[in-house]
Amino acid sequence: MMKLAEITAAVELGRSGDRDAARTQLTALWDEVDDRATRCVVAHFLADVQDETEDELTWDLRALELVSDDQWLPSLHLSLADDYRRLNQMDRAAEHLEAARPHLAMLPEGEYGDVIRSGFDHVSEALAAGSVQRLETNPST
Incomplete structure (x- = not known):
């Protein structure tokens, strides 16, 4: 099940500058959800709150592997x-x-x-x- 409210809240934290909190919340969601669509979305947004480009790439590649839409x-x-x-x-x-x-x-x-x-x-x-x-x-x- 898509956890849109939780994902949105975490993304907003990242956009407001609290990248650490966003990363923590999105990582928890990544660990919690098991459907491909939600994991794709979470991975895509997790990429955006990484400090290192290599880590961003890792998450974007995970998202691409899971894309179903x-x-x-x-x-x-x-x-x-x-x-x-x-x-x-x-x-x-x-x-x-x-x-x-x-x-x-x-x-x-x-x-x-x-x-x-x-x-x-x-x-x-x-x-x-x-x-x-x-x-x-x-x-x-």
């Missing part, structure tokens, strides 16, 4: 592209950007779709520039 694919591939870019693995970053590209057209109009499309543009530009710097905001959330 194509609506998450553009966000997951975008996150992975950004992870690999920051780890200076530019070829792998480019592969994930290309994997995200066909899914962009399926994104809904509105805030979520706009954030992902904008993130795609920002990661594409950073990749083209050879930048390994963290972007101002997470490109997929």
Whole structure:
């Protein structure tokens, strides 16, 4: 069963700057839930509150392994592209950007779709520039 309220509360903690509390709550949810869809969501958001890019990559890869809904694919591939870019693995970053590209057209109009499309543009530009710097905001959330 999706624990949307708990996930949302933990994500909000992370967005407000309390990444440690968010990480603790999301890790507890990861340990508690057993359905693929919920674990995918939790892993994707756990990636966002990691301090090290390598740890972020690990969680994003876990989320991709668990994905059961194509609506998450553009966000997951975008996150992975950004992870690999920051780890200076530019070829792998480019592969994930290309994997995200066909899914962009399926994104809904509105805030979520706009954030992902904008993130795609920002990661594409950073990749083209050879930048390994963290972007101002997470490109997929």
